[in-house]
Amino acid sequence: MSETPFIVLSAILFTIGCVGVLTRRNAIVVFMCVELMLNASNLALITFARVHGNLDGQVAAFFVMVVAAAEVVVGLAIIMTIFRTRRSASVDDASLLKY
Amino acid sequence: MIGFWLLAPVMVAAALGILFTRKAVHAALLLAVVMIGLAVMYALQDAPFLFAVQIIVYTGAILMLFLFVLMLVGVDASDSVVETIKGQRLMATVVGLLFGAVLVVGVAQVTVGAVTGLDEANAEGNVPALAQLLFSTYVFAFEATSALLITAAIGAMVLAHRERLTPKVGQAERAAQRMRDYVDHGKHLGPLPSPGVYARHNAVDTPALLPDGTAAETSVSRTLTARGTVRSAPALADDVTVLSRQIGHDGRRDGESGTTGNGRDREPGDQA
Numbered sequence: 001m002s003e004t005p006f007i008v009l010s011a012i013l014f015t016i017g018c019v020g021v022l023t024r025r026n027a028i029v030v031f032m033c034v035e036l037m038l039n040a041s042n043l044a045l046i047t048f049a050r051v052h053g054n055l056d057g058q059v060a061a062f063f064v065m066v067v068a069a070a071e072v073v074v075g076l077a078i079i080m081t082i083f084r085t086r087r088s089a090s091v092d093d094a095s096l097l098k099y
Numbered sequence: 100m101i102g103f104w105l106l107a108p109v110m111v112a113a114a115l116g117i118l119f120t121r122k123a124v125h126a127a128l129l130l131a132v133v134m135i136g137l138a139v140m141y142a143l144q145d146a147p148f149l150f151a152v153q154i155i156v157y158t159g160a161i162l163m164l165f166l167f168v169l170m171l172v173g174v175d176a177s178d179s180v181v182e183t184i185k186g187q188r189l190m191a192t193v194v195g196l197l198f199g200a201v202l203v204v205g206v207a208q209v210t211v212g213a214v215t216g217l218d219e220a221n222a223e224g225n226v227p228a229l230a231q232l233l234f235s236t237y238v239f240a241f242e243a244t245s246a247l248l249i250t251a252a253i254g255a256m257v258l259a260h261r262e263r264l265t266p267k268v269g270q271a272e273r274a275a276q277r278m279r280d281y282v283d284h285g286k287h288l289g290p291l292p293s294p295g296v297y298a299r300h301n302a303v304d305t306p307a308l309l310p311d312g313t314a315a316e317t318s319v320s321r322t323l324t325a326r327g328t329v330r331s332a333p334a335l336a337d338d339v340t341v342l343s344r345q346i347g348h349d350g351r352r353d354g355e356s357g358t359t360g361n362g363r364d365r366e367p368g369d370q371a
């Protein structure tokens with residue numbers, strides 16, 4: 001199997017995740033697009049593991065999954081804390097530091 | 100390869116759906132579609148361990164965490180279409196398209212030589228080979244991520260903790276408050292009536308019947324009443340009216356030794 005279709009798919013998913021982070025307003029959906037980007041890079045890592053014939057890419061993807069899990073836990077706890085005090089999950093409403 | 104070409108358009112469509120959907124819960128479910136599609140891609144590329152881990156950890160744990168927080172924050176909090184920064188959405192879409200084009204063209208022009216499959220690396224099996232790498236070459240990173248996970252769990256507990264601002268109400272205080280409510284406002288002291296009492300069914304959507312055949316409103320959940328899915332009480336009280344008529348209940352009872360006064364031990368066809 002050629003590796004180019006997988007890498008192109010990874011690139012497309014990554015781009016969609018980027019545009020999602022830039023355009024969506026709900027903080028949780030922004031977070032979901034960040035997860036989409038992480039998943040896209042995982043696909044690239046695993047594809048290159050197969051290309052080079054060793055499992056380092058798969059180990060790297062495994063670590064990405066672990067770190068993403070830890071990041072989601074803390075990030076969602078932060079979003080929930082902000083929601084409790086401000087009653088809003090919109091990223092536009094957290095603008096107190098704006099000049 | 101057939102699997103790839105079947106699954107890739109579905110995944111791209113689901114990812115685009117995340118961009119355009121209004122409700123956050125739909126975005127979470129579309130992300131689940133993408134993640135399961137990715138798991139199948141991993142399985143197609145000789146990574147069975149990561150296929151399982153992707154479904155169990157990513158889809159099963161991380162995405163469920165997203166859904167829990169969505170439930171806590173509020174499911175109906177949908178994105179408003181009004182822009183706060185003028186032209187941001189248009190610029191973001193243009194930049195996104197350009198970036199995507201650059202990436203795809205750049206990647207498609209790269210050649211990496213022949214694909215060395217994973218047959219040799221997976222000779223003893225994928226999981227033993229991964230374990231070999233994880234606990235020899237990458238053991239320091241492994242221990243560091245375990246420390247990271249502990250830190251993340253503690254961090255979540257610290258962030259989600261709420262300080263108690265009012266003293267905790269104990270059982271004695273709650274009982275005293277109930278008595279006070281009864282004295283001041285006449286609120287009923289005991290528990291709520293259970294649904295279906297003296298009705299034909301004891302389902303939760305069947306209200307309990309009061310002595311005159313009307314429904315007791317407190318016997319069904321308020322959610323069901325608000326949704327309008329409560330069964331009609333007059334229909335359930337139909338046989339009460341029929342029986343009353345048959346036993347002559349409007350005071351013209353004669354020769355009846357009835358202790359209860361509703362004569363239910365009489366046959367329906369008997370003369371009054």
